[in-house]
Amino acid sequence: MSQGPLVEVDGLWRVFDVSGPWLNRVLERRPRRTLTAVADVSFAIGRRETFALVGESGSGKSTIARIIMGLMPPSQGDVRIDGISMSSAEARQKRADLRQRIQMIFQDPYASLNPRWRVDRIIAEPLRAFGLMHDRQEIEARVAELLKLVGLDPADGRKYPHEFSGGQRQRIAIARALAANPEFIVCDEPTSALDVSVQAQILNLMRDLQDRLGLTYLLISHNLAVVRHMATRIGVLYLGRLVEVAAPSELFGNPRHPYTRMLLDAVPDLDMTGRVRRPVEGEIPNPINPPKGCGFHPRCPYQNERCRRETPSLSAGDDRLVACHGVVEGRI
Amino acid sequence: MTAPVLSVRNLHVAFATRRADLVALEDVSFDIAQGEVLGVVGESGAGKSVTGAAIIGLLEPPGRITAGEILLKGERIDNLPPSALRKIRGKRIGMVFQDPLTSLNPLFRIGEQLVETMTIHLDISAARARERAIELLGEVGIPAPEQRIDAFPHELSGGMRQRVVLAMVLCTSPELIIADEPTTALDVSVQAQIIALLKRLTKNHGTSVMLITHDMGVIAEIADRVAVVYAGRIVEIGPVREVLKRPRHPYTRGLMGAIPTLTSDSDRLVQIPGSMPRLNARPPGCAFNPRCALAIDQCRRERPPLAGDDSKVACWLAGASEGSASPREVLS
Numbered sequence: 001m002s003q004g005p006l007v008e009v010d011g012l013w014r015v016f017d018v019s020g021p022w023l024n025r026v027l028e029r030r031p032r033r034t035l036t037a038v039a040d041v042s043f044a045i046g047r048r049e050t051f052a053l054v055g056e057s058g059s060g061k062s063t064i065a066r067i068i069m070g071l072m073p074p075s076q077g078d079v080r081i082d083g084i085s086m087s088s089a090e091a092r093q094k095r096a097d098l099r100q101r102i103q104m105i106f107q108d109p110y111a112s113l114n115p116r117w118r119v120d121r122i123i124a125e126p127l128r129a130f131g132l133m134h135d136r137q138e139i140e141a142r143v144a145e146l147l148k149l150v151g152l153d154p155a156d157g158r159k160y161p162h163e164f165s166g167g168q169r170q171r172i173a174i175a176r177a178l179a180a181n182p183e184f185i186v187c188d189e190p191t192s193a194l195d196v197s198v199q200a201q202i203l204n205l206m207r208d209l210q211d212r213l214g215l216t217y218l219l220i221s222h223n224l225a226v227v228r229h230m231a232t233r234i235g236v237l238y239l240g241r242l243v244e245v246a247a248p249s250e251l252f253g254n255p256r257h258p259y260t261r262m263l264l265d266a267v268p269d270l271d272m273t274g275r276v277r278r279p280v281e282g283e284i285p286n287p288i289n290p291p292k293g294c295g296f297h298p299r300c301p302y303q304n305e306r307c308r309r310e311t312p313s314l315s316a317g318d319d320r321l322v323a324c325h326g327v328v329e330g331r332i
Numbered sequence: 333m334t335a336p337v338l339s340v341r342n343l344h345v346a347f348a349t350r351r352a353d354l355v356a357l358e359d360v361s362f363d364i365a366q367g368e369v370l371g372v373v374g375e376s377g378a379g380k381s382v383t384g385a386a387i388i389g390l391l392e393p394p395g396r397i398t399a400g401e402i403l404l405k406g407e408r409i410d411n412l413p414p415s416a417l418r419k420i421r422g423k424r425i426g427m428v429f430q431d432p433l434t435s436l437n438p439l440f441r442i443g444e445q446l447v448e449t450m451t452i453h454l455d456i457s458a459a460r461a462r463e464r465a466i467e468l469l470g471e472v473g474i475p476a477p478e479q480r481i482d483a484f485p486h487e488l489s490g491g492m493r494q495r496v497v498l499a500m501v502l503c504t505s506p507e508l509i510i511a512d513e514p515t516t517a518l519d520v521s522v523q524a525q526i527i528a529l530l531k532r533l534t535k536n537h538g539t540s541v542m543l544i545t546h547d548m549g550v551i552a553e554i555a556d557r558v559a560v561v562y563a564g565r566i567v568e569i570g571p572v573r574e575v576l577k578r579p580r581h582p583y584t585r586g587l588m589g590a591i592p593t594l595t596s597d598s599d600r601l602v603q604i605p606g607s608m609p610r611l612n613a614r615p616p617g618c619a620f621n622p623r624c625a626l627a628i629d630q631c632r633r634e635r636p637p638l639a640g641d642d643s644k645v646a647c648w649l650a651g652a653s654e655g656s657a658s659p660r661e662v663l664s
Contacts, residue, residue, distance in 0.1 A: 056519035056520065056521060056522075057519050165607045166376075167607055168607075195375035195376055195546065195607075195608075196375070196546070196548070196587060196590050196591050197375065197586060197587060197590045197603075197604040197607075198375075198607060199590070200589075200590035200591075200592075200601035200602060200603050200604070201603050201604075201605075203592070203601060204600055204601055204603055207599075207600070222519065222520065223592075224520070224594060225591070225592040225593050225594055226592050228592065228594060229592035229596075229601065252594055262521060263520065263521060264594065265524070266520045266521040266523065266524035267520060267524075267549065267594055268523075268524075268527070268547070268549025268550055268552055268553045269549070269552060269553065270548055270549045270552045270576070270591060270593050271552075271593060271595055272552050272572075272573060272576060272577065273595075279524070279525070279528060280521045280522075280524045280525050283489055283491055283492075283521075283522065284519075284521075
């Protein structure tokens with residue numbers, strides 16, 4: 001096993017064509033319209049790390065997750081997992097072997113489990129699909145082990161998904177993800193559909209499993225507090241671009257990018273400390289027609305002429321990466 | 333001392349099924365004073381939304397009020413005929429729901445909907461109503477209201493739609509607003525804007541608000557008092573600072589510890605074992621007893637009354653376990 005990062009995302013772009021049908025375009029003389037969901041995103045995830053992507057709706061978080069999982073091709077750029085490219089043709093055979101080492105947990109445990117299948121069949125599916133086990137008793141034993149691992153009873157395997165609460169269903173989804181002994185799990189908003197007390201159970205479980213099994217997570221979330229609790233490094237997305245990447249203590253203790261600051265100020269003050277916060281201004285622009293230059297400049301109190309003209313790239317500061325002219329120039 | 337704007341007394345709500353009546357709300361009592369924001373917080377299925385629906389007479393059959401009284405400025409409204417209630421709903425009690433699209437008709441321009449609401453409930457000409465609509469749209473922070481008034485709901489962003497709903501609620505100057513998860517469908521930054529707006533509007537207009545939410549952060553931002561609902565009963569009610577900083581009910585404590593925050597540094601979240609019992613499986617005694625680490629025999633037999641002065645709690649051990657300051661220390 002090499003010692004480099006497990007996941008490398010390199011110059012990733014994803015552009016969707018959202019133009020009308022061809023005939024309408026011709027008759028109504030409308031141009032082609034594109035939506036850039038992911039723009040020039042690069043990051044790496046080390047082994048046993050939890051890398052989190054935060055951002056608001058439409059910031060490109062889930063698109064990045066899908067590209068990493070190989071569920072969607074990138075328009076440009078590449079994803080390499082353990083050095084194997086997820087899009088190049090030569091790596092096809094290697095990629096097939098890689099598949100069982102990466103798994104995904106989805107947001108809605110009501111939609112991600114087949115309601116007609118018993119839980120034991122759901123959990124055993126990866127074992128069968130990857131041809132890891134054929135003997136029935138062996139499979140049964142493995143399913144029982146997995147159910148115990150996620151805090152359920154082995155007897156629960158005989159039930160159907162509708163007999164479980166949302167939190168228990170998410171445990172089943174986690175058990176299924178773990179069935180093939182993956183190294184890397186992409187978690188797309190794993191607790192957004194759950195109540196807080198259940199969310200705490202699932203987050204604690206995810207951490208325990210990471211410690212026990214040496215897992216690497218990519219955590220996608222819009223909840224900054226969840227991300228702070230779970231992540232070892234955090235990437236903040238705005239309009240498809242990474243604007244800041246830092247460890248939680250740096251990001252939350254001393255946010256540098258104006259968008260990160262705004263986002264932190266928007267989080268309700270549960271501890272009622274009465275900290276002074278700048279009110280949020282404006283809304284996320286339409287990604288079909290994003291602003292020129294830095295995507296955040298129309299809402300940024302520090303913007304100047306250069307911000308309106310030139311898109312800042314992610315450059316290294318002392319303890320983080322930040323994409324902001326103001327920070328680089330020392331204005332902010 | 334003036335009469336409270338809303339007074340709910342010993343409210344019981346049940347849903348009739350073939351087997352038995354399922355009790356959704358049991359003996360719920362609270363007051364909302366003039367200009368006060370009461371937060372009602374709880375997990376899915378606790379009975380928050382049912383409380384709101386019962387107050388405005390929008391319980392879906394087979395749900396019905398089986399006992400108790402609801403008083404609006406001292407007059408009973410729970411036994412009014414539907415036609416009389418319809419005059420109160422939208423005029424004296426306004427409603428905001430989670431998804432603004434459910435409150436707005438997609439086929440009509442937002443101005444038409446505002447004008448219609450006003451001409452139905454108020455003695456006002458259509459021309460004057462339109463002027464007032466523009467004023468209100470401006471007040472809720474919609475840029476260029478004289479143009480936006482002719483927009484269709486789909487032309488607006490989620491945050492803007494919720495602003496329109498707020499304008500529509502305010503146009504009849506209601507005494508009470510029932511807001512059911514008004515910010516849940518919105519991104520954090522937009523949520524912060526809507527919370528700030530709601531805060532400002534209720535202050536300026538002196539409107540009372542019943543804010544139903546599952547998000548303690550939202551409660552901390554805006555509520556004056558908070559009622560914590562668990563399995564159809566209020567388990568704790570009091571001034572928001574009191575309840576959030578020094579929760580007395582073990583459930584409230586667990587809940588506060590389960591929420592990851594931007595300031596806490598604990599490795600593990602407090603975990604309340606299990607999940608809330610279903611309507612048909614509520615245990616005898618205190619409904620929380622199977623999940624409570626402190627439960628004694630009495631908790632399993634007798635239901636604790638909601639007792640106290642300004643701050644009330646329904647727990648047999650409330651007196652005994654007080655004094656432990658931080659919610660994160662308990663139960664862990």
